[in-house]
Amino acid sequence: MIIDKLTKKYDGKEVVQGVSFEIPKGKVLSLIGPNGAGKSTVMGVISRLIARDGGEVEFEGADISKWKSKELAKRLAILTQSNNIQMKLTVEELVAFGRFPYCGGRLTPEDERIVDQAIRYMELDSFRDRFIDELSGGQRQRAYIAMVIAQDTEYVLLDEPTNNLDIYHATNMMKIVRRLCDELGKTVILVLHEINYAAFYSDYICAFKDGKIAKFGTVQEVMTKETLSRIYDVDFEIMEIEGKPLSIYY
Numbered sequence: 001m002i003i004d005k006l007t008k009k010y011d012g013k014e015v016v017q018g019v020s021f022e023i024p025k026g027k028v029l030s031l032i033g034p035n036g037a038g039k040s041t042v043m044g045v046i047s048r049l050i051a052r053d054g055g056e057v058e059f060e061g062a063d064i065s066k067w068k069s070k071e072l073a074k075r076l077a078i079l080t081q082s083n084n085i086q087m088k089l090t091v092e093e094l095v096a097f098g099r100f101p102y103c104g105g106r107l108t109p110e111d112e113r114i115v116d117q118a119i120r121y122m123e124l125d126s127f128r129d130r131f132i133d134e135l136s137g138g139q140r141q142r143a144y145i146a147m148v149i150a151q152d153t154e155y156v157l158l159d160e161p162t163n164n165l166d167i168y169h170a171t172n173m174m175k176i177v178r179r180l181c182d183e184l185g186k187t188v189i190l191v192l193h194e195i196n197y198a199a200f201y202s203d204y205i206c207a208f209k210d211g212k213i214a215k216f217g218t219v220q221e222v223m224t225k226e227t228l229s230r231i232y233d234v235d236f237e238i239m240e241i242e243g244k245p246l247s248i249y250y
């Protein structure tokens, strides 16, 4: 996927200003940066939930605007930042939504098999008949990921999947995200607040600031004292753990 000179304005103000980057297939890319930097807007434009004002999103050789919604939904899944579905759904019903692009409302035995597999993959078997609003934050987040797995897309976009999770569940969620790539072969684009989650669990980082990309590169390229301190105007120290650069900021 190639993002080229993307722009988006709200009320005359350009909140995304000529953003370009390429998403390598079968890798995990994290978008990091402060609130309001334009990360969710870029995710929205890539998934066509938000209309852009300029630039291109080239997807499988064609601009995303050329795709029929159903075809796009078979290739790209997104969990938005406020992924709350306001319906009284059980885990199984929620996950079945992931099959919607394939079967409409009526699940075939094959769809049911895929839904079942996704529920088991996320270790939600004993929760399948529970209502999603009765689950803990971590369980609910796993149910949403199961829905994404059932959608069976190559691209998975997750906007702050660790939001509202305590550090244990957030770490667990990041391990799941990594498995989506390593075990299921998906290309994952994340928005993360916590730089060290991005550093430890992704392959590439796109550092946003004020609607622009301040730095794009591999984790090793972006996670340097000089780069981070320059972009975010905070003093960073970098140390290595298990061969990965992690930051301390003060």
Ligand SMILES: Nc1ncnc2c1ncn2[C@@H]1O[C@H](COP(=O)(O)OP(=O)(O)O)[C@@H](O)[C@H]1O
Pocket (backbone or CB within 6 Å): 010, 011, 015, 033, 034, 035, 036, 037, 038, 039, 040, 041, 042
């Ligand atoms: N629907 C909207 N209407 C007006 N302004 C918006 C809208 N959505 C986002 N913005 C503004 O666009 C900027 C970027 O927002 P966003 O992409 O959500 O940032 P991030 O995800 O990096 O926190 C912010 O200043 C935000 O207030």
Ligand SMILES: [Mg+2]
Pocket (backbone or CB within 6 Å): 039, 040, 041, 081, 159, 191
């Ligand atoms: Mg956001």
